[in-house]
Amino acid sequence: MKKFLNFNKIIMFGLLIGIITVGSMIVIDQNQTVNVLVLKQGNEGQAVKDVQTKLKQWGYYSGSVDGIYGSQTKNAVIKFQKKNGLTADGIVGKETFEALGLNKYVTSSGTTSTSSGDELLLAKAIFAEAEGEVYVGKVAVGAVLLNRVADSEFPNTLSGVIYQSYALESVSNGRFNSSANNADCVKAAKAAISGWDPAYGCLYFWNPATATSTWIWSREIVVKYGNHVFGR
Numbered sequence: 001m002k003k004f005l006n007f008n009k010i011i012m013f014g015l016l017i018g019i020i021t022v023g024s025m026i027v028i029d030q031n032q033t034v035n036v037l038v039l040k041q042g043n044e045g046q047a048v049k050d051v052q053t054k055l056k057q058w059g060y061y062s063g064s065v066d067g068i069y070g071s072q073t074k075n076a077v078i079k080f081q082k083k084n085g086l087t088a089d090g091i092v093g094k095e096t097f098e099a100l101g102l103n104k105y106v107t108s109s110g111t112t113s114t115s116s117g118d119e120l121l122l123a124k125a126i127f128a129e130a131e132g133e134v135y136v137g138k139v140a141v142g143a144v145l146l147n148r149v150a151d152s153e154f155p156n157t158l159s160g161v162i163y164q165s166y167a168l169e170s171v172s173n174g175r176f177n178s179s180a181n182n183a184d185c186v187k188a189a190k191a192a193i194s195g196w197d198p199a200y201g202c203l204y205f206w207n208p209a210t211a212t213s214t215w216i217w218s219r220e221i222v223v224k225y226g227n228h229v230f231g232r
Contacts, residue, residue: 037105039092043069047105050195051092054100055080057201084152099150101143104194118158122146123189125162128170128179129205130228137225138185140199142192144230147203154203199223202230 039047048067055061060083061076074090081088084099097105122142130141148154148161155161163171170176199205205228206216219231 037097039069041069041071041074041090047102048073050102050105051077051100054102054197054201057197084150101146101150101197102195119186119189119193121158121162122192123185124176124179125168125170126188127182127185128176129168130226131179131182131185133226133228135184135188136198137228138188139191139196140202140223140225140230141205141228142189143197143199144202144205146192147197147199147201151203198225199230202232204232205230 037047039051044067046067048069049065051069052061052063052065052067052073055073055076056063056065058080060080061073063070063072063076077092077096078088078090080086080099081090081096086095086099092100097103122145125145126138126142130138133141145158145161148167149156149158155164162168162176166172168176170179200222202222204216204219206213207227208229209227211217216231221229221231223230
């Protein structure tokens with residue numbers, strides 16, 4: 001009888017450990033599922049610097065890029081949110097990070113919020129528009145397309161930006177449809193999606209040797225890589 005009671009105790013103890021372990025696993029899994037960074041007034045760090053840098057490049061923020069989320073940063077975030085049709089609460093969450101092109105701070109179960117389909121689509125666009133360009137120029141072309149997604153003047157999806165009428169010459173002339181992904185273009189697409197923007201917030205790029213549009217030359221040129229210039 002005594003042995004039987006001891007055996008029951010062992011079973012109960014095992015069940016208790018199992019329940020605790022399962023509970024811990026559930027908590028861990030929940031944390032992974034909702035692993036999305038949220039920034040608000042009072043926060044500090046590199047993510048805040050990245051937000052400030054983007055807002056400063058696009059003319060919403062005039063303060064120091066110091067990594068401190070103060071009232072000036074909050075007001076700049078609110079202005080950006082209003083311009084882009086987001087909830088204007090001054091809090092940088094998933095949607096605001098995505099609109100800023102800072103997808104590296106938006107994760108779910110350890111992966112970025114940008115789909116693999118978008119990544120491949122961006123790589124195709126980079127190949128079609130900048131196949132022979134230097135690597136940084138490839139990334140800059142990808143960044144321009146992502147900047148358009150984040151700008152209220154353009155479609156709010158990557159496919160919408162790429163297939164917008166007369167937006168990309170490679171789509172108009174059919175080159176895009178026959179383009180192939182290569183390692184450099186896929187790498188450049190991943191870099192742009194991760195937040196690298198060597199175009200510094202620019203929304204346009206063109207080849208000065210072949211561009212015939214008088215309107216495009218009214219844009220302010222910010223930087224040049226290879227055969228392309230990038231402007232606002």
